[in-house]
Amino acid sequence: MISLKKICLGLLFCCAISLNGYAQDSSGTDDLTFTEIKPEAPDSTIKAADTVAKIAAAAPTTIKQTVTPSKEEHKTLWGIFIAGFVGGLAALLMPCIFPMLPLTVSFFTKGSEKGRAFRRAALYGFFIILIYVVLGLLVTVIFGADALNSLSTNGIFNFFFFLLLVVFAASFLGAFEITLPSSWVNKMDANSDKGGIAGLFFMAGTLALVSFSCTGPIIGTLLVQAATTGALLGPAIGMFGFSLALAIPFALFALFPSAMSKLPKSGGWLNSVKVVLGFLELAFALKFLSNVDLAYHWEWFDREIFLSLWIVIFGMMGIYLLGKLKFSHDSPLAFISVPRLFLATVVLAFTIYLIPGMWGAPLRSISAFLPPQETQDFDLYTANLLAGKQAETNDGPHKYADKFHAPLKLNAYFDYNEGLAAAKRLNKPVLIDFTGHACVNCRKMEANVWPDKDVYKMISNDYILIQLYVDDKTALAPADVTITPEGKKLSTIGKKWSDLQARKFQSNSQPFYVLLDPKTEALLAPPQGADYEIANYKKFLASGLNAFH
Numbered sequence: 001m002i003s004l005k006k007i008c009l010g011l012l013f014c015c016a017i018s019l020n021g022y023a024q025d026s027s028g029t030d031d032l033t034f035t036e037i038k039p040e041a042p043d044s045t046i047k048a049a050d051t052v053a054k055i056a057a058a059a060p061t062t063i064k065q066t067v068t069p070s071k072e073e074h075k076t077l078w079g080i081f082i083a084g085f086v087g088g089l090a091a092l093l094m095p096c097i098f099p100m101l102p103l104t105v106s107f108f109t110k111g112s113e114k115g116r117a118f119r120r121a122a123l124y125g126f127f128i129i130l131i132y133v134v135l136g137l138l139v140t141v142i143f144g145a146d147a148l149n150s151l152s153t154n155g156i157f158n159f160f161f162f163l164l165l166v167v168f169a170a171s172f173l174g175a176f177e178i179t180l181p182s183s184w185v186n187k188m189d190a191n192s193d194k195g196g197i198a199g200l201f202f203m204a205g206t207l208a209l210v211s212f213s214c215t216g217p218i219i220g221t222l223l224v225q226a227a228t229t230g231a232l233l234g235p236a237i238g239m240f241g242f243s244l245a246l247a248i249p250f251a252l253f254a255l256f257p258s259a260m261s262k263l264p265k266s267g268g269w270l271n272s273v274k275v276v277l278g279f280l281e282l283a284f285a286l287k288f289l290s291n292v293d294l295a296y297h298w299e300w301f302d303r304e305i306f307l308s309l310w311i312v313i314f315g316m317m318g319i320y321l322l323g324k325l326k327f328s329h330d331s332p333l334a335f336i337s338v339p340r341l342f343l344a345t346v347v348l349a350f351t352i353y354l355i356p357g358m359w360g361a362p363l364r365s366i367s368a369f370l371p372p373q374e375t376q377d378f379d380l381y382t383a384n385l386l387a388g389k390q391a392e393t394n395d396g397p398h399k400y401a402d403k404f405h406a407p408l409k410l411n412a413y414f415d416y417n418e419g420l421a422a423a424k425r426l427n428k429p430v431l432i433d434f435t436g437h438a439c440v441n442c443r444k445m446e447a448n449v450w451p452d453k454d455v456y457k458m459i460s461n462d463y464i465l466i467q468l469y470v471d472d473k474t475a476l477a478p479a480d481v482t483i484t485p486e487g488k489k490l491s492t493i494g495k496k497w498s499d500l501q502a503r504k505f506q507s508n509s510q511p512f513y514v515l516l517d518p519k520t521e522a523l524l525a526p527p528q529g530a531d532y533e534i535a536n537y538k539k540f541l542a543s544g545l546n547a548f549h
Helices: 002-019 044-058 060-092 100-109 114-143 145-151 155-172 182-191 196-210 212-227 234-255 257-262 268-295 303-321 338-359 380-385 416-426 440-448 453-462 493-505 534-548
Strands: 430-435 464-469 512-516
Touching: 060 212, 060 234, 100 114, 100 196, 100 234, 100 257, 114 196, 114 212, 114 234, 155 212, 155 268, 182 196, 196 212, 212 234, 212 268, 234 257, 268 303, 268 338, 303 338, 416 430, 416 464, 430 493, 453 534, 464 493, 493 512, 512 534
Parallel strands: 430 464
Antiparallel strands: 430 512
């Protein structure tokens, strides 16, 4: 019993990490065409089409990259499934579901042979999966594929998701309960009295409705995360993983009913599970607020503020686990169990780990979730890391340098044409970094791979770095506004660069690294996405230099 509690509480922490563990690697590119139109060219549409044709002829290797989004999407869907499955395991420990497990299983096994009991429980589990997968598909149908692609960077949606997760957190912390109308539950429960397959279906529906006060925040968080990845089937896959984790125990315990005796008894520890999840919901809500702040250049929710809030939240979680912080609905805690002590130790150790980040420590294990290092006001790490390493430049301020700041104080360009012209002038190859404010993999690459001395040297001295933010909401100057051959107006920085990536390189995932010869705009090496192996990234950069020279 003790060991199972320990495993269950450990799964909670894993659930929290996994809910944000899959990257938002789709950029919100609902437009898939790009054409650069120069103001002085009245026949720009025709010239743009010719330019695209010439680029395709000069760099046929770009066609090979059409498989890249597919591979990235598969990785994302696997991550969503795992997050959903772990979320389902956490939901099993909720006070609304865990006590129902032995009651439901006994209903299947009472007076029935083992084979029939297993078949009924398996069908019951199938209906649980069906109900939740249909819910996930409804999210896709209601929002649509294009809307899902844009959710990750839409300011209104991100702010709404921030408020939504705060509400979920408050519910788990005991401020109120999120419940569905009682008439729905009563009607579903009445239908569950029917025999046969229909009765099992309505039993599964009753479970979904009755447990909504506990599972609703988990489901909501999972759907938000799945939707903001941009993956079309993300919500359905997430719900499949979630419901599969819920359904498996019912079938297994119907097959092995004697194993029910080894489950821990219900008690106050179930409420502690809710409270811990409430703290985690509150912490992860801040990521959505950070996305809005970065995309719209508010510049008030920087890295220090984000970290200070996380330090307080996780510190309070550790204190709660030690029994020193109590809520009105908590049961009296006579002593601290060993699993709870271990979990409190992990949480408090994590809190202490966060503290050096206030002075610029990279915190590489969670760098993907934090605002960029360059938003740090007091940064001892970067200054010490780059002492004597920066290449000197005298080319004056770059376009959009007032809005974007390159990581590690690299001398980056933020406009494609300006960077290309500088590369031609200096006779250096180009490294294009298609990135985004909401891209967690981008932050991880910048914190874990780019600081390597050899990688940094090549990017800083041997390449011209062009960083193009595909999710930025800044309006373009009238002279920079682009019209596609199809007549679509691209009026923001993010739309312009996301369109360039989609048309020229057949990709819409970030990060996406492209090595170009500035004179011919031909690829020097096949483009690639995130690769956290420093040796592989060095090889990638070196191959571009060898091809250029």
